Amino acid sequence: MIPYLLGFHPSDSVVLLGLRRGRVIFEARGDLSGAVDLADYYAAVVTRQQVTDVMVIGYGPAAAVTPGVLAIDRELTALEINVLDVLRVTGNRYWSYSCRSLDCCPAEGTPFDPVSGPIAAAAVVAGHVALPSRAAVQRRLAPVEGLARSDMRRATARAGRRLGELIAVAADPPTAVFAAGAAAVDGAIDRQRSSGQLDNDEVAWLTVLLCHLVVRDHAWERVDGDLNVHVALWIEVLRRADPELSAAPATLLGFAAWRAGDGVIASMALERALAADPDYALARLLAEAVAGGVPPEAWDAARRGQTTRSGRV
Numbered sequence: 279m280i281p282y283l284l285g286f287h288p289s290d291s292v293v294l295l296g297l298r299r300g301r302v303i304f305e306a307r308g309d310l311s312g313a314v315d316l317a318d319y320y321a322a323v324v325t326r327q328q329v330t331d332v333m334v335i336g337y338g339p340a341a342a343v344t345p346g347v348l349a350i351d352r353e354l355t356a357l358e359i360n361v362l363d364v365l366r367v368t369g370n371r372y373w374s375y376s377c378r379s380l381d382c383c384p385a386e387g388t389p390f391d392p393v394s395g396p397i398a399a400a401a402v403v404a405g406h407v408a409l410p411s412r413a414a415v416q417r418r419l420a421p422v423e424g425l426a427r428s429d430m431r432r433a434t435a436r437a438g439r440r441l442g443e444l445i446a447v448a449a450d451p452p453t454a455v456f457a458a459g460a461a462a463v464d465g466a467i468d469r470q471r472s473s474g475q476l477d478n479d480e481v482a483w484l485t486v487l488l489c490h491l492v493v494r495d496h497a498w499e500r501v502d503g504d505l506n507v508h509v510a511l512w513i514e515v516l517r518r519a520d521p522e523l524s525a526a527p528a529t530l531l532g533f534a535a536w537r538a539g540d541g542v543i544a545s546m547a548l549e550r551a552l553a554a555d556p557d558y559a560l561a562r563l564l565a566e567a568v569a570g571g572v573p574p575e576a577w578d579a580a581r582r583g584q585t586t587r588s589g590r591v
Contacts, residue, residue: 280305280335281392281408282401285542286415291337292346294320296329297362303329304573306541310338313346317353323571324359335365335372343368347375412542419531419546421524422517433482434520441486452492459493467500470511478518485519488526497526498560501534508534509543516550525555532564537574544568 280295281287283305292313296304304327308316313336324332334350336343343366351364364375371387392398392408401408409415422430441455448454462484466476476484487493501508512531519527528551535543545568551561567576 279397282406286409286412288337293335295333296324296327297331298329310342310346314349317349320350321353321357326571327573331360331362333362335367337367339368340366415542416546419513419516429478430518433478437482437486455490456492459487459490460496462487463497463500466511470507481515481518485523485527494526497530505534505538509538525551525558529561536568537577539574541568
């Protein structure tokens with residue numbers, strides 16, 4: 279099940295599943311090479327998520343997996359967190375560090391089929407996808423290149439001139455920019471809902487307008503309802519955006535993916551945002567939330583408890 283929770287087949291990884299009353303509520307993945315150092319971090323995440331049980335799974339050879347997963351197990355057990363099992367996955371077999379019975383956990387490992395078994399089939403039917411690797415997920419977000427990039431560069435130049443003209447003739451430039459931005463954001467969301475695609479000029483216009491925080495905040499507030507719509511929209515905008523204008527769409531993708539429970543896409547998107555602008559405050563805030571294991575439900579709780587105070591980051 280894990281590849282379909284993560285969105286890719288992990289390798290050289292340590293994965294932690296957090297459960298609450300038998301239901302998986304979050305998953306976290308780290309590089310196997312740093313698994314020992316992840317023990318404190320995973321313990322903090324588990325405590326914050328208020329889980330009742332956890333499972334720890336290491337992917338890789340025994341010599342690389344064992345020290346890390348056992349360090350995490352010790353840290354969680356010391357906090358009186360119920361560790362259901364600690365597993366090692368090598369190839370298409372798994373071994374348990376918790377079970378000593380050869381009747382259910384043979385010395386040669388337990389075989390399983392991560393591609394065509396019943397769990398995989400059920401996941402595919404439910405619409406879940408497991409790409410071959412984390413690198414394959416990154417390629418989903420990669421900027422367009424070649425002719426597509428050249429076309430977008432020209433479209434972005436046109437959008438910049440269009441925005442300059444709008445500001446030059448407007449009696450109230452901030453209001454005019456917000457109105458244009460809100461219309462562009464709302465139109466893009468509606469187009470995505472109807473399975474349409476923005477053309478280059480529409481994407482370029484949207485990315486130029488998103489440089490204004492009032493427009494970005496409007497887009498941020500619209501991330502609701504069917505979150506898959508917003509994830510798909512901002513993936514497409516991010517891929518086609520001029521790299522210098524990618525901080526806002528990358529941050530919006532990170533926010534939408536985090537709320538949708540896709541921590542992998544959220545982390546990658548926020549890395550892109552901060553690579554484009556290391557001082558982009560909203561991206562930094564969201565990156566800290568994702569890395570700290572703050573559950574998406576915290577956003578809904580914050581909205582319900584929000585006061586009349588306002589401010590932008």
